[in-house]
Amino acid sequence: MDNLYNDIITDHSEYPEHEGEINDADFSCELTNASCGDKIKISLKFDGKKIIDIKFSGESCAISTASADLMADVFIGKTKNELHAIKSEFLKMLRGEEFSLPEDLTALQRISKMPARIKCAELAWQIIEKI
Ligand code: ZN
Secondary structure, three states, rough: OOOOOOHHHHHHHOOOOEEEEOOOEEEEEEEEEEOEEEEEEEEEEOOEEEEEEEEEEEEOOOOHHHHHHHHHHHHOOOEEHHHHHHHHHHHHHOOOOOOOOOOHHHHHHHOOOOOOOOHHOOOOOHHHHHH
């Protein structure tokens, strides 16, 4: 259990870089995870097909906050199609399968051993199906 919260998860949950709101957001959506009580509102700004800004706010546990912040890092500069590909690798990691992802995201690999927390790690990523 103590290994669950490694440095990257702690950093991104305590000092999330992408926390906040976008005033002129092109899209925003609230996501909830009833099993833990997490609520996250995510706002996106696009330039053509590329995402140029992403912010999130709400009340969420360390795992879902860190996952949202790590996801936001990866989102910037990507198109929706690229995000689908990254998300499918991310879900493979959470299922304990072989995956290929940017190194920071692998901070969440241990969640695959914590089935109760997988919904926390997946929460923010549901935005990809909504846009
Ligand atoms: Zn949670």
